[in-house]
Structures are given as structure tokens and as C-alpha cells.
Amino acid sequence: MKKSILLKGISLVLVVVMALNVVIPANPVEAASSNIKICDFIKLLVTAMEVEVDTAQTDAYLKAAMAAGIVKDEDFEDYNEYTSRTDAAVLLNRADEYLHGDTVDAKLLQTVLEKRISDINKIPKEKREAVAKTYAKGFIVGKSNGMYIQSRSFKGNDYLAAADAKKIVALLKNTKGRAKMSPDGQLIRTTNLPKNAKDYPYILEAFPNSFYEMKFMYQRATYSYKPVEGEDYARPTKVNETMSVLETDKKGRCVYIDDWMKKVEDNLKYRLNVNYCTIDNTWLNNLRSTYFIYKTEGSNKKTTDDIKEYMSYAKKNQVVIKCPIISVEPSTLYFDDAYRVRVYVKFKISFSGERKPLDKLFFVRQFVSLKEITKDKWFEGVYDIELATANGNSNGSDYAVFDDSLNDYFYKGK
Template sequence: MKKIKKMLLILLSIVLVIELTLPANTSEAKNKNITIEEYIQKLVVATKIKVDNTVENPYLSAAIAEGLVKDGEYKNYSVNIKREDAALLTNRADEILHGKTYNEDLYHQVKNKKRIKDLNKLSASKRDAVIKVFEKGIIVGDYDGIFTHDRTFRGKDNLNSSEASTILVRLKNKKKRRKISPDGQVIRTTNLPKNYKNYEYILASFPNSFYEMKMDWQLGSYFNDNGRKRKPVEYKDYVRPVNIKKKKFITGANDDKYNMEDILNAYLDQWVNKVKTNLETRLNVDYRTVGTKWINKLRGTYYIFDFGDSDDAFQNKRRTDDIKEYVKVMKKNKVIIKSSIVSVEPSTLYDAGGYFIRACIRFKVVSAKNMSNKANLIFGDNYIKNLKKGKWKTMYVDIGIGTQNGSSLGEDYAVYEDDIMTR
């Protein structure tokens, strides 16, 4: 029996020695930092640049000769490579493999809409390459939280082996790259919502529940001329987000038709900003500080009659009076509301007898004497179930946009229906 125990101890010791001497196959090994020299060698192999093994530093020499690296660009090639330097060299490698063309429209969307949250923290000389590898779907940075429209690049951080492997796969095979939306957001193509076909694309940072909530046209009933119930018909009763660019934008006394995509290119961002400002203003209000500035800011998010006749003046005054009346009531009720998320997604725009855009909101009522839905806690038409003081509430809302200007081309569209209601 003693001999058996002794043999088992010897075998256990041998196993431990083998495990300690084998190459590490753990997440630690995968996340090992790599040097500039090591990354250049990987890129040379990936781009199939010819290497002369008879010269000193053959891979570096080949990289410099091909323009992958500029002579003297780095003083020390044995230091760990930063993510922004990896972006710079990867973009050059991509140009060697696939040419210097890139999507200029998408480049400007990423840049102008600040899809890379920390772009200004990167070296100025490397930002161009960072944007290019982002819009090409090669290096897209890190997820920046649910319902966000931007990502963090972390350009000053070291690149690790696992990240390098992913980049090289995407560099060589365009089919493996991340998909980017026309407005510069990262798309996901797996684990899609049940109704994903209703949308042009599904964003990586938005959950399925955001997309699966029913749209306005799915909530009502439709009837034939004889009064019999019927199914709604697309392009007659509604238009899904996936088809919104295909419909005609109709306006004017003669129902003139315009290309919807042209209208959206010109004004969709403006509409989104109006909705975002509207929700942020309504969901961030404090009875102790609310005043003219808050009133004017909120009023500016709603459509305005600007033709100057008496009816227009009456409609404008009515909206302004409604806001002022709300302020009067909420002050008596000592209302304080704060929001942590107001995220409006333009790709959700649809038509249901009017245009609607979906948003996610997260807010809480910090203070209020009366918490009932009739207490006018939030300005506008609202009915919210299970709203409790001090508890965060997350909701999806479809906000209507439009105007009373019958000849508008979308330039004056603003919030038209402001319902915040539990569905």
C-alpha cells in the first residue's frame, strides 16, 4: 500500500512538472502584450511582403521598403505597441492588400458624430488611421455601454496578442470584419430580435427588447370601407424603418413627391436632436430652479407656427401656456426628475400616419408630493405604470415628429406627439 501511495505521489509530481514547463495556454498568454517589432513581423507575413533573410532585421527592412513602416518612425522597436500605433500600421497594411480607397462618407460620419469617444485623446498624427480602421470594421474599439452610440478606442493602451490575432483575421478577410451602419455605428448580425427584418440593421449596443416593442401602426385596428376589419397594408397604412427611405416624401397643396432619402440626409439628424433635447429637458427638471430658460428650451423642441396669422399665434401661445401651467403645478408638487439615459436611434424612424422615432429613456423621480399619473409629474401626455419615487425607470418611447406647415420639406419638423406611456 505504501508503494502505491509513493508511486501516485511521483506521478503527480511528474504531471505538475509537465504542466509548469508546457507553453502557457491561458487567457494570460492570450493577453500578453506584443512589441512593435513583433507586430510588424505579423503584418509583413499577413501582407505577403517579400523578405530578404540575408539582411539585418529582415522583417523590419522589408516593411520599410514596402512603406509599411517609415524609416526612423520608431526609436525603439522592442517596446510594447500601443493600440493607436497598431491602427496606423494596420491601415497601411490594409492599403497594401486592398488599395487606398475607403468609404469617405462613412469616415466623416464616424468623425463628425464622434463615434470614437476618446478620439481627441489620441495622437493627432494617428487619428486619421484610427478612423479608417474603425469605419473599415477592422479595429472598432470597446463597447461603451448599453444604448450608447459611441465606443472607446483606448489608443494609448498596449495591444495584446488576442487583439492582434483578431485584427489580423479581419485584415486579411473582409468578410470577418465588423459591420458599420451608414451613420458610423457598430452593427451586430447574430442573436437578432424576432422582428429584425423590420429594420435596416440592428445595433450592437441596443438589446432586442428595444427593437421588439410594437410600433404605433401595430397597436390600432384597420377597417375596409364596408366596416370589416382588415390587416394593415405597408405603404398605405404604415412604412417600416427598413423601407422608410423607399417611400416618397409628400408635401404641398399638390401633394408633390420628393425623394425620401434626400430629405433624411438633410434633416434626420436635426429631427433626432429635437427629440433628444425634448426628452432630456422634460426628464431633467427641478422645481427649485426651473424658470424661463428651461421653458424656452422645451418650447423650442416643439413645432412652431411661423406664418404670422392669428391662428398660428394662437397655437404657439397655447403650447407656451401649457408649459407655463405645467411649471406652476410641478412647483406646488415639488417635482425633481433626473435622467441617466436619453438615447434616440435614427434607424428606427417609421411612418404610421405620421413619423415616429424610438428612444430609450431611464429616469427617476427624486421628489414629488403626489406620485399619481394625474399629478402632471412630466410635461406632456404621459401614463407610466409602476413609477415609484427614488426608483430608476427604464422605458422605450416612440416620439412623433412633424409640423403644421403643409409645404414643409422637413426643415421645420419638431416634436409633434410627446407621449411617454407604458405599453
């Protein structure tokens, strides 16, 4: 009797174990049914493209896709695998170019490849251009990297969900339904807009309303006369109207604006990334190049000497400044006797000893006014940096940083 009971117990255990082995899949990810297979994605594309399909053939949709150049022989080994976001982008871009041609501007494509997709290096080189084009056209715009971040993560190795596949394939014909992208490849926001949205050419998804609603410099001034837009000041939407004396493109926008933005970004990169152990002549020269270069050696020497004086102070007081985020947003460029562009920065500072004067801890040619800044604590700021020239005959090529003030008095936060 005892032996019989024991055998029954062992049999029950075996049944339970076998049941558990059946219920729990070896790889839960692969067991998910929400992802779309490559063959099914190809069928969606071919159907949406309305290309001719001979349904009497085996693998009719695959053959139709190959005939149209949407799929190539070397693309896949197994069409029953799930579709990655990268492979979906490649196929989708070919389908879109089949229908509409290559519509992505070369400059925009380069900007997206260099600045807008943070994980582009994780995508195979031969597929990056297709991914960037799909991104630029508003098909697949990836995931946010956080507020004020001007790039997004594509996550190309993730599988594409079937529901998402149907949505993006529908955009082949429904071009108005695609995500709105800025001329430099950033996602545009169309809802919950700032109060003064009309002052800007567009509002970006990655920037909060407070970034836009901070007053322009000309709004802070007191005039003895009524200022005229286009002459005394200009909002970002009207700033091109002030550039007629500069070298401009067909839209009336100065062709050197990208260079201006680079100077502002570099200026902040060097001023807000300081290590007393490593700052040297290279750091000095790089920072100096962001400020205006005068024709007279005396004027140039003053700026250089000021930087050298700051370097000595930083070394003596063991100043370390770290700034992982610098976002210079060209769509905020406005005019107020000079040109100003709005920037966001996040930084923290450390130094030896007790609290010290801010205008000593930071290199600044104008002034610095930071509220509640604490040693070794992260600090966020939004500033309007001025670009100007001392050359009355400038075509815009020599514009550089003039007013480099770090003044957070006007920024109200998120």
C-alpha cells in the first residue's frame, strides 16, 4: 500500500512538472504575438502600394515586392522572422521612394544622421540612410530622450508591433498624417502650445512652453518711441526681414546661421565644461574663436587676456564645471539691435573652499546672475546669447558671440 501511494505521488509530481514546462515558454519575447513577421509586413506594403500581384504564384506578395525593388535577394534569410524597426524603415523607405521619389533634402539627411538619432551607431551602416530618411519624413520618429534633448532614440533592434506596422504603412499614401518635422529634423508639437506660439515658426516637442514664453530682450526694454518690427526688433517669425544686408538664401535667411549656432554651442561647451587640471592653450584658443575677431591686435588681446586670467583663477580655486546638455535652438533666433538665440543648459560646478563670486567662477565677458546655484548641485538655465559683428560691411560670415551673459532672472522654469 505504501509503495502504491509513493508511486502515485511521484506520478503527480511528474505531471505538474510537465504542465509547467508546457505553460512557461523558453523565450517569452519570441512568444509574443503582437509583433509582425517580415512576410506579413511585405504584404502590407505591397497592398498599400497597389502594385500588381499575381496571386496564382507561390509567395506572390514577396515576388511582387522584389519586382518593384522593395525587397532585395540579400535582405533576409527567413521571412517568418519578426520585423525589426530598422528593417521596417528600409522597406518602408523603398516603398515611399517607389511612390513619391527621393524627397529628403541632402542637408536635412546629413543633419538627421549627425544630430537627430542618438543611437544611429547601433544601426548597420548600410541601413542608416534609409532609417534617417524614414525619420525625416515623419514615418518612424523614435522615442523621446527627454525634455530639451534635440535627438531621439530610434531603437532599431526592437521588433515592430503589428498595430504600429499598419499605422506607418497607411502613411505611404496619407502624407498629411505623418509626424510634423522641422527643417532641421526635430519633431514638431501641434497641441498644448505656448501663449506666444505665433511668434515662432514652429514649436518643438522636446521644449516646454516656458522655454518659448520667456520674454525676448526687446520686450524687457523701455523705449522713448514706438519700436517698429523689422527695423528695431523682429520676432523669430519675422527675423529674416532684417537680413537683407547679409548674404541670404532664396528665403531671405542668412546662409551663415548654421555657423552662428555652432559658435554659440562651442562657446557654452567650453565655458561650461572646465577642469582646472586640464584647461590649457587648446581650451583657450577654442573658446577665443567663438568670440568676435577684431582687426586690431589690441582689441583681440583684451579678450585673450581675460580668458587667461580666468584660467589662472580656475586652477588656483580648483574649479570644475560639467555641462552634459547644451541645446541651442535656431528657430528661436530673433533680432534686437543684434541677433539673439535661445539656449538651454544643464550644469553643475565645484570648487575649493567657500562660496565665491559668480563672475570669477564662470568665464563671462558681460555678466552672470544665477539664482539659487549651489556647489555640486545640478542647475538648469535658459539664456539668450547675442551674436553680432563690429564690421559694418559684414555679410554675416564673421558674426560671433558678443553678449555671453548667463542671466536666469527672466526664466520661470518648466
